[in-house]
Amino acid sequence: MAASRFRIALPPLLACTARPAVVLAALVAVLIFRRFSFRVIRLLQANQDHLQLILDSAAEAIYGIDLNGNCTFVNASCLKILGYKDSSELIGKNAHNLIHHSNRHGQPMRIEDCHVSQALREGQGTHIDNEVFWRRDGSSLPVSYTALPIR
Secondary structure, three states: OOOOOEEOOOOOOOOOEEOHHHHHHHHHHHHHHHHHHHHHHHHHHHHHHHHHHHHHOOOOOOEEEOOOOEEEEEOHHHHHHHOOOOHHHOEOOEHHHHHOOEOOOOOEOOHHHOHHHHHHHHOOOEEEEEEEEEOOOOOEEEEEEEEOOOO
């Protein structure tokens, strides 16, 4: 007896007229891949949560930026010290424009003159102890900081 053919709704790459055994094998492969993907995502999320707990246990303000200067992570102390309520107020936004835009006299600081940006550009760490960061409410905060590029 010849196997009958039928049409089944599958993801676009699998949509075809096929024998039931072929469709079943494709579905099993998709389900295994999805299950594996969900496991990987859960593991990555657990690692991210664990790293955030470590960051949040530090009393010092810690934040990270990407190559464009946008904030990629921030710890609880940083939020508290700078007066932000939630990390979403900083993550994805340009850190220089938010917290390091001006010098202690309120004069604009060009990004080219910013020691944090310089450390990122040159790949060399730096320690500064005579600048200010700017809080959410617009007040300045004298800071001593170390900027270290992560390689």
